[in-house]
Amino acid sequence: MSDLLLDEKVLMQTGVFSNRMEMLNYLLLKAVYEKNTPVGSWILREEISNYGIDLSTATIGRYLKELDYKGFTLLEGNQGRILTQDGKLLLDEIEDNIANVLMRDKLTLDIKITKYDELIDLLNVRQILETEAARLAAINATDSEIELLRESLEIHRTCVEDNQDPTEPALDFHAMIAEVCHNKFIYALLNVLIFEEKRIESDFETLTTRERGGIYVKEHEKITEKIETRESRQAAYLMQNHIQELIDTIKEQAYED
Known part of the structure; x- marks a missing residue:
């Protein structure tokens, strides 16, 4: 269990909870767990107040009965509640x-790209991660x-053939490889980088990479073929090489500008 201590507003802004009741259930589970002993409504009321939330003991009692019913808490005589194993698993998951949301938001704040050299730095990181992602995708x-x-791939191809901006479908293709590689850390990091690159590239009035969609579709096709035939090293x-070509193209444009 973590030592996260966030107020109600921040917790709801994470998007983890679909409604306030889910968020309050989480706080109750957390408080019960952290006491490490059977705990009653009065103590839980004090714990919940640390998050800026004022609930009556009667309201807390109703929430606890619902958690009992769902098998997440257990009433031990008149001593109070403890977490069941299912309750601990749910708390860990939440x-x-x-x-993960807080890490993603922090990374997004930290990665602010406004210059060519910073975009190149981002692509250098993508190259490391995506080379391994392609290898794992061919295996997994x-x-x-x-x-x-x-x-x-076909969505990207159609976009190029229709002379539309291929940036988003091209990056979506890379995101798909990250997803099917079955490494959750690579997937999480690449999604942050790809999301940020989409935002940044939209701010560039011109990018040479947009003019090379036909070349990149063919390169994506070859990568897909190697993944499909399980040739991990070739993928x-x-x-x-594909990411390196993107890097070189951006470097050329930066030099010309």
Whole structure:
């Protein structure tokens, strides 16, 4: 369990909870766990107040009965509640989700790209992660996931053929590889980077990479083929070269500007 201590407003802004009741249930589970002994409504009322929330003991009692019914808490005689194993698992899951949201938001704040050299730095990180993602995708992706990758490729191809801005579908293709590689850390980090790159590239009036959509579609096709045929080393090699070409293209434009 983490030592997260956030107020009600911040907790709701994470998007982890669909309503206030879910958030209050989380705080009650957390408070019961942290006491490490059977705990009653009066003590829980004091604990909840640390988050700027004022609940009556009667209201807390109603919430606890609902948690009892769902099997997340257990009443031990007249001593108070403890968490069940299911309650501990639920609390762990919620706190992991909150921590992931906070990490994503912090990374997004930390990664502010306004210059070419910073965009190149981002692509250098992407190159490391995506080379491994392509390798793992060739090993781990299921047949149905490869079919989804093919569909993403075709969306990119259609966009290029229709002379539309290919930036978003191209990045969506890379995000799909990150998803089917089945490494949750690579997937999480690449999603932050890809989200940020979409935002930044939209601020550039001109980018040479947008003019090379036809070339990149063909490179995406070759990467997909190697993933499909389970040639992991070749998939990684092609991805590394593909990202390097993006980096070189941005460097050329920066030099010309």
